[in-house]
Amino acid sequence: MHILYAILIGPFVTMAREPAFLIEVLIGGLLAGVMYSLVALGFVLIYKASGVFNYAQGTMVLFAALTFVGMLEAGLPVLLSLVAVIAVMIVLAFAVERMVLRPLVNQSEIILFMSTLGISYFLVGLGQILWGGDVHPLDIGIPSGPLTVHGILINQLDLYAAIVAGTLVAALALFFQKTRVGRALRAVADDHQAAMSVGIPLKQIWVFIWAIAGLVALAAGIMWGASLGVQFSLELVALKALPVLILGGFTSIPGAIVGGLIVGATEKLGEVFWGPVIGSGVEDWFAYILALIFLLFRPQGLFGERIIQRV
Amino acid sequence: MHSNGGVLLKVEGIALAFGGVKALADVSFDIRKGEVRAIIGPNGAGKSSMLNVINGFYRPHAGSITYKGRTVRHMRPHQAAKAGIARTFQNIALFKGMTTLDNIMTGRLLKMRGNFLLDALYVGPARREETAHRAVVEQIIDFLEIQAIRKVPVGRLPYGLQKRVELGRALAAEPDLLLLDEPMAGMNFEEKEDMSRFILDVNEEFGTTIALIEHDMGVVMDISSRIVVLDYGRKIADGTPDEVRRDQAVIDAYLGVAHDGGKGA
Amino acid sequence: MLYREVGQFRTSYAADQAIFPIRQDRFGMLALLLVAYIAVPLMANEYWLSTIFVPFFVFSLAALGLNILTGYAGQLSLGTGGFMAVGAFTAYKLATAFPGLNIVLVFVAAGIVTALVGLLFGIPSLRIKGFYLAVATLAAQFFLIWLFVKVAWFQNYSPSGVITAPPRAVFGHFFVTGPEALPAYKYWFTLTFAAVLALAAKNMVRGATGRKWMAIRDMDIAAEIIGIRPLSTKLLAFAVSSFYIGIAGALWAFIYTASVEALAFDIDRSFQILFMIIIGGLGSILGSFLGAAFIILLPIFLNNLPDQLGLHVGVALVTNLQDIIYGALIVSFLIAEPNGLAALWRIGKEKLRLWPFPH
Structure with missing residues (x-):
């Protein structure tokens, strides 16, 4: 009974007693959630445009951040490094299209997914051979101390990261909805064959979308790298975008955004309020279990439509 | 074709819609033991949906199904299978591996x-x-x-x-009832002949009751005992091949006479 | 001896349904078993027995388990490592709580417990499919490892979080775990588990059970319409698969490494097993073994290659090179032969059957 109270009721009592602290935790979680939204968006774009469940998205975050840090450490100025990494990510997009997607065209989704596991391993090995496997500190000049607003502490680094990520998310969402290229992308997402038959160049679209996903990964890598240091575990942090995807649906942009916020907020709440009761490190799995339970009740995700099966 | 008169399956007042689109509206007909029953109609008439309702893949929004004397709104697919309903699919649903x-x-x-x-x-x-x-x-x-x-x-x-x-x-x-969804689609003449022969043999040798959807009118008129005609989700005719052949509503539906008062099709 | 089936007529359905209908295959299998049980332990040194053959059998079992779920029943799982951990820690708790319990029974019980956990995490497969399910299995992976790291009861409150297998013997005094265990005993022990369970798996997948799984894999809607219950079929696949994986985890912890911590079963382990079945062949019993052999031998080959060539390369570089080569190999395999090594083997056999008359 005591343990049930501690798990089911205790944390809520704590929350009610200290509303300011609750808000602080919530804000911290939401700010972290914006980053998840950003990475999840990278997944969604690739899934929509090429039908590939890109497991390597997390590795791309690590690889981009490693490359950026590596260039800085080699003495390149920040701006030049940034341009160089962007170039690297674009080259990567070309390479992926040419060497993986094109030969595997028309293969089943599971084969394509497994090929991204291959890409992921390749990038991890390559990144570490080129730039070493240690933890690289990354300072991009954002003040990292806490900021106090009405007595509520907010981590400045998180705030800046959320602003950058939020801007990128908004820009991508707008781009996808409003521009001509965006329309072409949506056509490809709907039906590859039909899109090709109206003259949309599929291969260029793939390169383009993988390059965009690479840039998203770079932004996320820099922001996370600045707060955690550039290291292996970034890959796992980026994987948190996966439960975001099952909450929001693999093809829904609003789903990725809202799902990211939900995951960010709830896992922080879980860690802070439930962690002391059931053990720390709840963040490792909280989002996954949450998404799993959610799916049992709403398998189509937050914004997905009910699927009508036909035979 | 030795229909002995007993009713094996009866559907009454079946209605089905997807979102706002009506697939079936108030469809009723029966299938007698031992007969070859054809369901025909133009594309989009709701024929496959009807089979899907019978074997439990779709849940109708209204109506009832009476099979072997038991009346239900809906059977789950595996219940239908257990009760002796088997089927084939328009776009072959085999286990490819x-x-x-x-x-x-x-x-x-x-x-x-x-x-x-x-x-x-x-x-x-x-x-x-x-x-x-x-x-x-x-x-x-x-x-x-x-x-x-x-x-x-x-x-x-x-x-x-x-x-x-x-x-x-x-x-x-x-099976006691075999549902065939366009068993001869995309076949050449010889293949159709073979398939027709198999269907008739199944019916005659094993006494299996058959309901089939088919577009080839020659085949349908040849092998079926009775025919039900659907158009835009409604039943427009029901009878022997000869009756259906002469039915004005059927002729109109196939010749594409407009449904909404002369705007043309 | 030529690989021909000319003149071998199967005159009954039972003969045609035999596990190896072709005589050469039967002799081949018998010879293989003789070599495995007698020749290898006589000829191989301790290094080969303990660091190559024992892990080979353990990995093969895990790959078999995953192949049942993913290759045969079509349910992609990324939680293999987590389920291996369940097997390992259950075996540990049982062996330490009931010192008198036969070690074989301990392992079987560990498999059964893992099967129940697998059932639990298989329940979402009713509502969700494909990648959604794959992500859901990640929930199992991360949650289970967290559980075994954080809850000290599972490790009998060992301060380091490491569990060490207590010494246990089979048939009275043949120690297979603990300091007195001989490599040859460990070898025979794991080999027997692998052989018996592989036979059982082969029987299941070629019988009604396997046909249900493959029907669900190939077209779940059609399977349901011919009367297969999707949930119970999928859950059975989860349970059987987890049983195999759980035993593999227990063998890993007790026989192969002798002491282990939960992090040895992290997500990289899951991927390692997944690579085995991709490279070996999805939906192939033989492929599970071939894939396991490949993934075990590759790093050994890569480690020794620089020395053979007279180069001196750091350990870190070799590890990273391995990652690159894994990655490249997986992509190349998927492009060249999506059905894996097992398909190459089968094609080879078909060629041999017609040799020397190509058609």
Whole structure:
């Protein structure tokens, strides 16, 4: 009974007693959630445009951040490094299209997914051979101390990261909805064959979308790298975008955004309020279990439509 | 074609909609024991939806299904299968990674009593059961003249043969009611002849009641005892081939006379 | 001896349904078993027995388990490592709580417990499919490892979080775990588990159970319409698969490494097993073994290659090179032969059957 109270009721009592602290935790979680939204968006774009469940998205975050840090450490100025990494990510997009997607065209989704596991391993090995496997500190000049607003502490680094990520998310969402290229992308997402038959160049679209996903990964890598240091575990942090995807649906942009916020907020709440009761490190799995339970009740995700099966 | 008059299945007032689109509206008809019942109609008339309702894949929004004297709104697909309803699909639904033999063997699954532990040991009952069912399946393979492709994965077979294997899988269940969704679609003349012969043989030799959807009017008029005609989700005619052939509503539907008062089609 | 089946007529369905209908295959299998049970332990040194053959059998079992779920029943799982951990820690708790319990029974019980956990995490497969399910299995992976790291009861409150297998013997005094265990005993022990369970798996997948799984894999809607219950079929696949994986985890912890911590079963382990079945062949019993052999031998080959060539390369570089080569190999395999090594083997056999008359 005591343990049930501690798990089911205790944390809520704590929350009610200290509303300011609750808000602080919530804000911290939401700010972290914006980053998840950003990475999840990278997944969604690739899934929509090429039908590939890109497991390597997390590795791309690590690889981009490693490359950026590596260039800085080699003495390149920040701006030049940034341009160089962007170039690297674009080259990567070309390479992926040419060497993986094109030969595997028309293969089943599971084969394509497994090929991204291959890409992921390749990038991890390559990144570490080129730039070493240690933890690289990354300072991009954002003040990292806490900021106090009405007595509520907010981590400045998180705030800046959320602003950058939020801007990128908004820009991508707008781009996808409003521009001509965006329309072409949506056509490809709907039906590859039909899109090709109206003259949309599929291969260029793939390169383009993988390059965009690479840039998203770079932004996320820099922001996370600045707060955690550039290291292996970034890959796992980026994987948190996966439960975001099952909450929001693999093809829904609003789903990725809202799902990211939900995951960010709830896992922080879980860690802070439930962690002391059931053990720390709840963040490792909280989002996954949450998404799993959610799916049992709403398998189509937050914004997905009910699927009508036909035979 | 020896319909003995008893009603095997009766659908009454069936309605079905997807989102706002009506697929079926107030459809009623019956299927008698031992007959070959055809469902025809232009594209989008709701024929496949009707079969999907009968074997439980779609849940109708209104109406009832009476099968072997029991009336229900909806049967789950595996309940329908258990009750002796088997079917084939318009776009072949075979298990592509499995051989012809294994595909047809899946049709026997409902009649097999073993479990995974017996299977794992492959002793006594599991072995005897496997062999006994294999013998039944081999008869079907002989009947359909597909001995040569017994151990070929069906994904590699040409279309016409796949249709035949699918019929074999349905037959393996020894169904009381066999639903065939366009069994001859995309076939050439000889293949259609073969398929028609198989269908009639099944009906006559095993006494299986058959409901089929088919577009080839020649075939339909030839092999069916009675025909129900659907158009835009409604039943517009029901009767023997001769009656249906002369029905003005049917002629209009096939010739594309407009439904909404003369705007043309 | 030529690989021909000319003149071998199967005159009954039972003969045609035999596990190896062709005589050469039967002799081949018998010879293989003789070599495995007698020749290898006589000829191989301790290094080969303990660091190559024992992990080979353990990995093969795990790959078999995953192949049942993913290759045969079509349910992609990324939680293999987590389930191996369940097997390992259950075996540990049982062996330490009931010192008198036969070690074989301990392992079987560990498999059964893992099967129940697998059932639990398989329940979402009713509502969700494909990648959604794959992500859901990640929930199992991360949650289970967290559980075994954080809850000290599972490790009998060992301060380091490491569990060490207590010494246990089979048939009275043949120690297979603990300091007195001989490599040859460990070898025979794991070999027997692998052989018996592989036979059981082969029987299941070629029988009614396997046909249900493959039907669900190939087209779940059609399977349901011919009367297969999707949930119970999928859950059975989860349970059987987890049983195999759980035993593999227990063998790993007790026989192969002798002491282990939960992090040895992290997500990288899951991927390692997944690579085995991709490279070996999805939906193939033989492929599970071939894939396991490949993934075990590759790093050994890569480690020794620089020395053979007279180069001196750091350990870190070799590890990273391995990652690159894994990655490249997986992509190349998927492009060249999506059906894996097992398909190459089968094609080879078909060629041999017609040799020397190509058609």
